[in-house]
Amino acid sequence: MGSFFSNCCKGDPADELAFEKGLNSYQQYSTTQQPQCLQDAIQSFQSCLDLRLETRKDLAARGRPESRAFSEKIAKVYLNLTIALLSQYEKQPTPANLQRLAQIEPNLFKEWGTDHPQNYVSILYNVATAYNRGYIQATSQLPPSAFDPPNDTSILNPTELFSRAYARFAQILTVQDGVTGMTSSMRGMALSGLAKLELLQYQRSRSPSAVGDSHALDKAISHFKEASLSFSTLDEDKLLLRECLESLATAYYKRFDEVVNSGHNHEDLGMSIKHYRNARRKYNAQRDYREQTTWIQCSHHLAMALYNRYEINRHNNHLEQQRQGLLTVGNTELSANSAALKDLGEAREVETEAKQVLDALSEEDMISTLRLDDIKRNVDNLLGVLAEHSAHASAQSSRQPSPAPSSNAHN
Known part of the structure; x- marks a missing residue:
């Protein structure tokens, strides 16, 4: 019989004790920033999860329905473990730490299903940002980290990292404003996240002999434009809007400078100038x-x-x-209007x-x-x-x- 049943008559069950220990350890980490506290929290949350999943398996084997309260307990431990793993990756952004996060976070959203609790959007954004960071690291050909085991074939490859980051940013956009803390600013951040990924995809596809994936560049411009309309002019959005405008200006300039025969290069240059000007005005x-x-x-x-x-x-x-015959034969200087x-x-x-x-x-x-x-x-x-x-x-x-x-x- 599972651990939940074997401990239910001895005070708090083992899974509850492990969960409380995890919460206490994470609280200590938040206060002290001691890495060992974070490791203790992750280990405790994982122990709690293992016990609760074992109980779920026992219930299924016995043909007993799972109560809503117990389902919520499983979702809760997935949530706290995901938060702890995000904190770990923030401190040590290694492929191995990201891989562990990648094994846990999909189960959290599976447990939530169609429910959108208050922290749904923020967790989505933080997970997407982690995958995005991993994608940048994976494509920058940085030397392997001492934290990662050599020749680890379980590490996510760049294509998987890109797809996961893109999917999580896109998932944010399915949430209506006002639901679970979803705001216009968060929509803009998600759109900017998609656009930056598309810009990276375009840049990565370029080579001395190839123009690059111009379709990805077009999508980046479209998403940056939409994002710029999502940010307000309030102080709390000023930095986000400025970064978005600069990125949009850069994307337009790239299309002007690097995409041949686009048919609108001069227009792109004008749009680049417009957005660089707007961004420059937003500095303090x-x-x-x-x-x-x-x-x-x-x-x-x-x-x-x-x-x-x-x-x-x-x-x-x-x-x-020259066409109108206004330049003399001997005048080779280029006049300017x-x-x-x-x-x-x-x-x-x-x-x-x-x-x-x-x-x-x-x-x-x-x-x-x-x-x-x-x-x-x-x-x-x-x-x-x-x-x-x-x-x-x-x-x-x-x-x-x-x-x-x-x-x-x-x-």
Whole structure:
């Protein structure tokens, strides 16, 4: 007979004792962050689960129905074990720890079935994020962890990790707003999670000889767009919205820069500029180092996109003048229209502001600490190019008759 029945007359059954021990150990871990407390909690919850599953098997063998209360007890121990395993993976994000989580969490949602308890959505999101992190690790070809056994064939492969992460993010979107804590912000986070996975899939499919999975890139843009509409303008959503807008801008830029013959590359470049601008406006005036780092990167990406559009408009203007016979045979200089010059001016202004922040960080000897050496080099290089083009445009303008002053020049 199972342990539940053999212990029911001796005070609390063994499974209840193990469950209480698990709760106490996890509470101690939450307070002390001692790894041993977490291990004790996982071991106790697993012992409780084993006992309750044994009891379930005994009931089935005896042809006795399982009470709702007992089913809820099994779901409860699955929930607490899943939370503990998520905590373990957060502390030690190894494939072996993720594998153990992967063995437990599907059973939790199976036990819940169509029930959506209050923590349903948050657990879904945390599990999806864990698989997403595992997918990034698995595809980045990092050296194996000392925590993982060698040649462990049970470890999830990248395809499985991608599918599980994608399925869990998508599962969140099936929950209606207001149900079990589901909010518009959580919907946006799930949509962003899907979009980031699709962007990773696109990036992983690229090679020197292949364009990449443009369908995945199209889906990423679609999901980022939808996500950006899910976040509010309130302070608690500001960071989420900003990250979403920057990711959307990056996705548009990739489609402009990397997908040939897409038919809308110039439109994609314009959308990239629009969203980089919007994201850049959402940074706080008082920035810490992390905020400064991401602001510099966003500014540089915006300046690069503006420079690209300047080059396109400048070249197209030259071709149009050439077609109309307005360029003399000896004039090989590419003239620029007002739209191109406006982009050039904004690009230089944005990159100059990024340079000023970088220079201040250089004085604090923080460039290497913040790993900004490459971005500083890129900013300096682009500023040099922009300065050269600005000087050339000014020289061309000085040889032309000055335009009549506009009455709204300062508006």
